[in-house]
Amino acid sequence: MKAKVYVNLKSGVLDPQGKAIQHSVELLGFSGISDVRQGKYFEISLDGSMDNQRALESVEKMAREVLSNPIIEDYRVEIET
Amino acid sequence: MKAKVYVNLKSGVLDPQGKAIQHSVELLGFSGISDVRQGKYFEISLDGSMDNQRALESVEKMAREVLSNPIIEDYRVEIET
Numbered sequence: 001m002k003a004k005v006y007v008n009l010k011s012g013v014l015d016p017q018g019k020a021i022q023h024s025v026e027l028l029g030f031s032g033i034s035d036v037r038q039g040k041y042f043e044i045s046l047d048g049s050m051d052n053q054r055a056l057e058s059v060e061k062m063a064r065e066v067l068s069n070p071i072i073e074d075y076r077v078e079i080e081t
Numbered sequence: 082m083k084a085k086v087y088v089n090l091k092s093g094v095l096d097p098q099g100k101a102i103q104h105s106v107e108l109l110g111f112s113g114i115s116d117v118r119q120g121k122y123f124e125i126s127l128d129g130s131m132d133n134q135r136a137l138e139s140v141e142k143m144a145r146e147v148l149s150n151p152i153i154e155d156y157r158v159e160i161e162t
Contacts, residue, residue: 008124024147030143032128032139033128036124037124038123039121044116046113046114050113067102
């Protein structure tokens with residue numbers, strides 16, 4: 001079983017890294033881009049010791065408490081069986 | 082229109098950052114985790130000047146040439162209208 005956690009900055013929070021990427025890709029000739037925001041992505045492999053529901057709860061807790069900063073970041077969890 | 086780009090290390094490539102995260106979450110009491118791998122996630126907002134097909138091509142090119150290192154990383158592109 002695999003869990004995927006996506007962490008990105010909340011919409012009101014400034015993202016200088018994203019702005020730098022946007023500036024770079026524009027310099028490199030890519031056009032039509034109005035915004036770039038960078039986030040993080042975690043792939044967590046779980047051994048089969050938990051059922052789907054418990055795995056989701058455990059990974060949600062991990063995303064909230066360890067992988068993201070809930071003051072400035074949102075997270076999303078997906079479980080793949 | 083929004084594009085999402087997910088970049089992660091290829092499966093054979095060592096991921097010390099992921100290993101460090103795995104070790105930390107285990108110390109914090111989370112169990113049942115067999116592997117953690119960290120990747121990157123980009124949200125790219127596009128102005129409406131391109132149709133879906135052109136947007137996908139442009140973002141695929143960007144992912145391949147700028148946002149990922151194709152020697153050690155894989156990428157995945159999603160377009161949301």
